[in-house]
Amino acid sequence: MSLTVAFVALLAGVVVWGLLARKLTAKPWERSAAPEEIEAGSTAGLPPAKIGLWALLAVVTSLFGLFISAYYMRMEHAHGDWTPLAVPRQLWVNTALLVLSSAAMEWARGGARRAQMDRLRTGLTAGGVLAWAFLAGQLLAWRQLSASGYFVASNPAVAFFYLLTAVHGLHLLGGLFVWGKTVFRMARPGVELVDLRLSVELCTVYWHYLLLVWLVLFAVLLST
């Protein structure tokens, strides 16, 4: 595992260096005789909220990455107490719901880009509702699992199932909070597309990200 981490760190370092090499090799103490060019301070011409979101996604990636490492290490260290989990079928339905939810958000983003307010409204509403449906489906999966006698303390595979789905669900709830605020703003009379565009874009990015996380988690849960 440590080698993987080292490799990923090395890769990240190379990428960062590649992106920033010109900036990081500047010699600030030298002055040229030519008239000074004053560079804008910001590193990328993006709204701060976008940079903030990408930074948050990096943090969340670290969190889920560590949960997944813990999952595999616990499996490896298990002394015969790891019983592979029969993943509830419901999860396949839920996955489809989340994919649709993400697609609806993308549809909304397209609406925001092409200044089609109706499309934005439909997409955003559908995306949120489908995400709620996904969460309801996850709860249903929990109930099915506990009905068949698997509680959180029964066995580590089950415990990880509850834990990972809960953490993913909480992140989705956070997204739905922002979604709720956006919908609330959308419902106000006289709202302009320009007021919503950034929120819709940020929600879409976050939705796609959580879909990706879910697909990885699902694969991990299936691989016991």
Place this chain on the structure above:
Amino acid sequence: MAYVAIADRDHVLHDPETFIRKYIWSQDHKVIAIQYSVTAIAIGLVALGMSVLMRLQLGFPHAFSLIAPNNYYQFITMHGMIMVIYLLTALFLGGFGNYLIPLMCGARDMVFPYMNMLSYWVYLLAVLVLVAGFFIPGGPTGAGWTLYPPQSVLPGTPGSSWGIIFMLVSLGIFIVAFTMGGLNYVTTVLQARCRGMTLMRMPLSVWGIFMATVLGLLAFPALLVGAVMMTLDSLLGTSFFLPAVVSMGQPPTHSGGSPLLFQHLFWFFGHPEVYIVALPAFGIVSDLLSTHARRHIFGYRMMVWAILAIGCLSFVVWAHHMYVSGMNPYFGFFFATTTLIIAVPTAIKVYNWVLTLWRGDIHLTVPMLFAIGFIFTFVNGGLTGLFLGNVTVDVPLSATYFVVAHFHMVMGVSPILVVFGAIYHWYPKITGRMLNDTLGRIHFWLTFLGTYAIYLPMHYLGILGVPRRYYAFGGTEFLPESVQSVNAAITISALFVAAVQLVFLFNLIWSLSKGKPAGGNPWRATTLEWQTPDTPPKHGNWGPKLPVVHRWAYDYSVPGAKEDFIPQNQPPDALTPAGREQEPAS
């Protein structure tokens, strides 16, 4: 465009008017910085008090009946946790990060001021939950600051039922607070710098704080994962970390969990945490040395690269804290190697600090004394780190006072000296008044020499084999009698050092109203925070117009310039009639 939206507002800034909006629910980064700092110092004093109690027990065993073995372990735990996380992390990033990033980058505020405010209040909640741990049945946890399972949740350890839960919950809340603050710091540095402030013109303080924040954002999740899973083990009976243990004759309640997994998670956070504390100190000390030696920092680019390199390497050394866990020798070899590699960029930094002083016009001001003191203590602690980085040396020394001496020197005393230096340096900007110089000198010398008197002998104790973590010694005939005398001497020094901090506190409060008025730029420094139109800076920092940066942060003693410093925002044509500057001699 983005940057226009946050920086060059042409409409009037809405200054907060009511007292509450201005000082309590404030969104101003400077007020939030002070709130963070005051809270961190207050809780730090609690941790200082606990270290005094521990020292009294060690120096004069059984003389104080109020310190029972249980209390001793609770003090150890809380002292460590508070000092590392609730004091140093919060003070460097929440305090100095908040104050310095917008001012040094030429921004009006953090990019998400509301979230910044929230960050402080959530941090305060974390501190309150931590303190609440003292008042619950069983008291706070006494598991050691590493909280290793299974002992942290098994009966026998103080606070194993509720204390540990309060600790874990408090850590979780702290991580939420830190993440909100950290996203702000990173985004502000990347996105809200004023015109002309390229990445390589940023002062090293900002670089250090920036990289430390990145480390924190990526490393704290490991602690969160550990905390969540341990809470579940403790409350819901899962077996993530807990193996089958027969405890107090009861049949095992858990089975198959892996204590080692927790150690990995903890140290995957714990080692970057060392650099979360060290990197801001590195950055700040670079600026202090350069300003007070009136000389540009030596090897600026190397310093930035070293910060980046240390940051990346700090994620691949964590298991050097676990050599005694019985790991595979190849594993240990790998981590010993990375640990020794990380010494290279660190040594580059030390050489560059010393070379900055070389032939500088050194002003032995109080901040400078602390900065130079830092070089001594850091080299000392760093060298013992090279010993402990090797598996064969670490294994016999790991459970002794040698380790206590090492980590206190390298991440206790060293960063704290920088904190003091930084407070003496920036207090005039924060309050508009100078701290008293004589009291400052007394504070420095007694703290500096006093901490040496505490920690230097501990190295010898460690080599003698005096075990750490012990409440009292007995059945340790291999230790000479003199060990007890050394322990008593250490305790007396510790009492002195603790008392001297009261002088500092007095100075902080007294100078608030009685200090010499400082003026805008008492140290004649180049960086932007000293060029604000008002001191202390008002809401929005810069008045109607944002500064424009024309040079790096280290134009000290430039040949041909009128003064021995050129502020970063001074346009080139203001220097010489020809509109061109002299070439610097470097």
